[in-house]
Amino acid sequence: MSDDTHREGPAGPARPPRLVDVAQRAGVSLATASRALRGREGVSPELAAHVRSVAAGMGYVANPHATTLAGGVTRVAGLIVYEIGDPYFSEIASGALRVAGENGWSVQICHTERAPHAELAQIRLLRAHRVGAIVMAGSGYVDRTDEAGAHRELLDFQDAGGRVAVIGRHHLRCDAVLPDNRGGGEAVAGHLLALGHRRIAIAAGPEHLTTVQDRLAGVRHALALAGLGTAAVPVVSADFTREGGRDSAERILRDHPGTTAVLALNDTMATGVLSVLRERGIDVPGRMSVAGFDDVQVAQDLAPALTTVALPMADMGAAALRLVLGPAPARPRRRTTGHRLMVRDSTGPAPG
Incomplete structure (x- = not known):
């Protein structure tokens, strides 16, 4: 096949490359080219990579709509x-x-x-x-x-x-x-306890989510290891959002004024907690420590930068x-x- 097959010529732009063109250029059967490009079994990884490289070099683009009409699935x-x-x-x-x-x-x-x-x-x-x-x-x-x-x-x-x-x-x-929600919950709670905090409040997401319960289980295990009863640590549930964090912070300040550390069960809630404390003129971390969970990209850019549990999201x-x-x-x-x-x-x- 000539290298000029798919180039624009005097008669106008050439047709786009077809699967059969890819198969011919790669030196494989049409069925093998199809399986390689669709990630199906029966083609070695080396051959599949070769076919994909040839297809990319030719500018081949599969037609997922045609595949669907033929009764298959799209990539x-x-x-x-x-x-x-x-x-x-x-x-x-x-x-x-x-x-x-x-x-x-x-x-x-x-x-x-x-x-x-x-x-x-x-x-x-x-x-x-x-x-x-x-x-x-x-x-x-x-x-x-x-x-x-x-x-x-x-x-x-x-x-x-x-x-x-x-x-x-x-x-x-x-x-x-x-x-690792449980392990992360235990680690961040242990960090606050090691700093001497005993009046900790939890800004939690909705109670019906397993993620919330798993993170709380880790926190409670750390509390138990420190000899601190879970009843002494209030859990304030709200939406897993910045506004939910603000709502939790307002309720913690109102109902638990002796709190010295707030542990938010995700960073988005922690952002809301920090915003309320900033508006109230409450020094972080001098008067109140704040920790989060997840380590989203903006966590280190907050003021102050957020202590949190990093998950490889x-x-x-x-x-x-x-x-x-x-x-x-x-x-x-x-x-x-x-x-x-x-x-x-x-x-x-x-x-x-």
Whole structure:
């Protein structure tokens, strides 16, 4: 085949390269080229990489609409998050998008605002669009009936050949990436206790989320090790948002005026806590220490910089995509993450 086949000539622009052109240039059969570009089994990694390189060099772009009409699925992964504007989920999405791009896939993002009925609707919508994989990121629910509908729909999708992975959910029978919420909760609470704080208040997210309960379990374990009863540490529940953090801070200052440290169970809430303390003229950390959880990118740029628990959020998104793009497992796999305590300027010794 001449190198001029797809160039613009006197008669006008040449047609775009087709799959058969890629197969001929790569020296493989049409079926092998198709399997290589769609990530299907039966092609060695070296040969698949060669075909993808040839396709990229020729400017070949698959037609996912035609694939769908032919009864197949697209090279699109659906990513379901609670709110893409939340830094936690945007960082997860960045890792997922990176791995998808490296493998010739794209990602369709949708969000549910932590409503179980919206999760179910989004899963059904993604299935109607014939996505090849679904990744659902975010906390599960303490009451399993809240996620039963989504679970059934995901199992049906798997049974039909789709690939599924979840991030931060314990109970669904599929591949999962599980952040170390308990370990992180214990570490950050232990840090505050080591600074001499005994009047600690927790700015927690909604009680029905397993992420909140797991982080609280770690905090309570640290309290027990220090001989501090959990009844002495108030837990103020609000939305997992900046406004939820503000609401929690206002209630803590009103109902627990002796508090010397506030532990917010995510960084977005911690941002709201800091804003209220700044408005009230309360010195951080001289009068009140504040800690968060997650280590979103802006945490170190806050004033003061936020002490928090770092989770590898971008890596979590990347790991979930790798799970659904790899060979199907015989049984669900679990990938657990570590955590790191990031001590910054927002925490200091207990006053007095």
